[in-house]
Amino acid sequence: MTISETEPIPGATTEDDVVTCPVHPKEAATLRCNRCGRPMCTKCAVRTPVGYRCRECVRQQQDKFFDAQFFDYIIAGVVSLVVSFFGAFVLARFGFGFFTIFIAFFVSSAVGGAIGALVRTLTRKRRGRYTGLVVALGVVLGALPALLVNPLTTLIFIFLATGTATAQFGLRLSLNQ
Ligand SMILES: [Zn+2]
Ligand SMILES: [Zn+2]
Known part of the structure; x- marks a missing residue:
């Protein structure tokens, strides 16, 4: 043999x-x-x-x-930071009621998905080794100020929006390299 x-x-x-x-x-x-x-x-x-x-x-x-250009990372960072900042703040105004949690789940997933789609469109679907990581950082940092207004909705937002926003960029892959 x-x-x-x-x-x-x-x-x-x-x-x-x-x-x-x-x-x-x-x-x-x-x-x-x-x-x-x-x-x-x-x-x-x-x-x-x-x-x-x-x-x-x-x-x-x-x-x-991976064919992303350096500028793509700037777009990814700025878009996720800005959209996350406003998304988390709008959500924070929904208060602390029972239905707030449902609204937070829905809005967070939708905003996260929108961030992912927007970054993909603006970077013309070029693949970046660190795009997922940059988007995750942008979403988390952008949402942080809203923690002071409403920790409940903001924490839900940080977890859900980060997940949905990075879903299409293969965050795990980029972290492993
Ligand atoms: Zn060896
Ligand atoms: Zn070899």
Whole structure:
């Protein structure tokens, strides 16, 4: 049976046949990048849907995928900050009643969705590695002043609007890089 070069080969290294990782000389290179073929250790390997790859190859692939320009981040930040500021303030005026919670849920999701859609349109749907992060920061910072007026609606707003606004930008993806 032959072992494919793109598959991990656990225990395949022996005393006289140890390939060490070029980045971590103390680690055995038990894996191989399935794109460029370089040997690597488990610390260096990135598990992708198409197999194990080295960090350089993953980054190169992402650079092709993410085509946002610097100005896009400014748009994303300003739009989410301003819309969130006004959205949270308007919502804060609804008081503390029972129905306020329902209104807060509805308005927060709607405003968050609108922020996401607006940022996407204004940046012409270019993909940014940090767009989700910038939008999240903008929404949270923009809503903070409203905490002084109405902590209840503002906290609901911060959680819901951040979630819906960043949903289409893959916040988790950008945080992981
Ligand atoms: Zn590679
Ligand atoms: Zn390594």
